[in-house]
Amino acid sequence: MDFGLAISSLKIKKILTKIGFTIWLVCILIYCIFPFYYAIISSFKEGAELFQVDYWVKHWHWTNYLAVFEQQPFGINIINSIIVSTLVVFISLLLSVTAAYALGRREFYGRKTLLMVVLGVSMFPQVAVLSGLFELIQWLGLYNHLGSLILSYLIFTVPFTVWVLTTFMQQLPLEIEEAAIMDGARPRHMIFNVFLPLLWPALVTTGLLAFIAAWNEFLFALTFTLSEHQRTVPVAIALISGASQHELPWGIIMAASVVVTIPLIVLVLIFQRKIVAGLTAGAVKG
Incomplete structure (x- = not known):
């Protein structure tokens, strides 16, 4: 019984480690990509839209x-x-x-x-x-x-x-x-x-x-x-x-x-x- 609990705890630790590592990679990816993404959406904004904090493009302006x-x-x-x-x-x-x-x-x-x-x-x-x-x-x-x-x-x-x-x-x-x-x-x-x-x-x-x-x-x-x-x-x-x-x-x-x-x-x-x-x-x- 104790041996089975030990195996279960090891599996749980491995799963939690993988989840934590995945979350860490996602955070790094967002940190690296977000500035370029925000530059892209800002390049399609005009006038007062540039000072509005949003993360998507409402109107595509190519001017x-x-x-x-x-x-x-x-x-x-x-x-x-x-x-x-x-x-x-x-x-x-x-x-x-x-x-x-x-x-x-x-x-x-x-x-x-x-x-x-x-x-x-x-x-x-x-x-x-x-x-x-x-x-x-x-x-x-x-x-x-x-x-x-x-x-x-x-x-x-x-x-x-x-x-x-x-x-x-x-x-x-x-x-x-x-x-x-x-x-x-x-x-x-x-x-x-x-x-x-x-x-x-x-x-x-x-x-x-x-x-x-x-x-x-x-x-x-x-x-x-x-x-x-x-x-x-x-x-x-x-x-x-x-x-x-x-x-x-x-x-x-x-x-x-x-x-x-x-x-x-x-x-x-x-x-x-x-x-x-x-x-x-x-x-x-x-």
Whole structure:
């Protein structure tokens, strides 16, 4: 009888644990999704409706979305962000793959020190390098040009991608490299023909994170661009103004935020399998 009660109590504890864990996951999910959901419903509100606290849309107004593209060249700003973020990711991954091969597969004096320097550079705040970078960009004649953003964004994307890809590169089996050397493969063939296909999950994961960082960057974009046709979307959203200096057009701002978030969601949905594979590959040594 006592044995049966013990089994029953264990089953009850397991059920209560599962229920508690499910409730906890639901709370986390609501906490993460609710801000974006509220931004969506706010983007369809007009006038006094924005100051009414409700959690659904009574009237679907598309005027905020039309105003985003009518009041400023927001379409050009989106294209600028796509161009800058894509080129930053391409250059970062190209440099990082070659650097990761040297740091992860070759032994040389000062390798660990160099890795620590790479990690340390990624920890520097943007403000610390802003003045020096501004002088460099002016000297190169890149001020108010998309090239200034590409150059400045590489400062924080390259150290991150180098560090992550070096970790992945170190986990690849040594036998693959030895077999390639026996076949007469040179370093460039080793990188692009042997290791690159094996690094696709890591490249997608790090590339997507670098893309998001470049897409959301604000300080450099605000400092190095002056013309509204050269701005990226974070600066364009921040500079949206109302009819007067005391008015903040929350509906238009929310509509613009929803528009610029959609490409990131699409990218995550497209590459979600590669992202999961990259994260799990980084956690298991192989």
